[in-house]
Amino acid sequence: MILPKERDPRFITIRRGGTLTDSDHRLLALWAAACAEHVLHLFEAVQPSDPRPRQAIEHIRAWTRGEIKMMESRAAGGHAMAAARTRTGAARHAAFAAGQAAVVAHVAAHELGAAAYAIKAARAAAPGDEERVGRLECRWQRDQLPDEIRELVLDDQRLRNNICWSVFDC
Numbered sequence: 001m002i003l004p005k006e007r008d009p010r011f012i013t014i015r016r017g018g019t020l021t022d023s024d025h026r027l028l029a030l031w032a033a034a035c036a037e038h039v040l041h042l043f044e045a046v047q048p049s050d051p052r053p054r055q056a057i058e059h060i061r062a063w064t065r066g067e068i069k070m071m072e073s074r075a076a077g078g079h080a081m082a083a084a085r086t087r088t089g090a091a092r093h094a095a096f097a098a099g100q101a102a103v104v105a106h107v108a109a110h111e112l113g114a115a116a117y118a119i120k121a122a123r124a125a126a127p128g129d130e131e132r133v134g135r136l137e138c139r140w141q142r143d144q145l146p147d148e149i150r151e152l153v154l155d156d157q158r159l160r161n162n163i164c165w166s167v168f169d170c
Contacts, residue, residue: 011108032110035141036100040054046087047083056080077098093117097121119137119138134170
């Protein structure tokens with residue numbers, strides 16, 4: 001479970017009664033895509049003929065540009081997560097990261113799922129060095145945060161760290 005039981009209004013768009021602007025929603029989606037893409041090679045090394053996780057990342061980026069509808073990105077996210085279910089270890093987590101990134105178009109709070117799964121993927125790819133590699137991935141992700149959403153995401157990490165496998169202790 002990576003979503004809180006009670007939705008945070010900061011991750012609900014203004015038109016739906018929250019406080020999230022469309023521009024910040026797009027920034028969250030692009031950050032989630034960057035997190036997922038950073039570990040995508042861990043899936044593609046194991047399953048090079050399965051394009052679903054890469055397509056999910058492409059779809060969320062297309063959504064941020066207004067080229068596709070939310071439902072298309074969300075569906076691509078579901079396909080990436082289906083690809084994850086047939087894998088194990090780093091490949092599985094990397095595909096889940098891509099799927100979580102794509103569904104940010106539907107629920108902005110999935111941004112943290114993409115980041116958390118990416119850290120889990122990096123850790124799983126480094127047996128014996130998981131903690132160090134996880135911290136490095138977490139720091140890399142934080143370095144990618146746009147200033148406009150930095151405090152929002154860092155606060156979200158603090159609030160949801162426990163339900164995200166405590167991967168944001170970096």
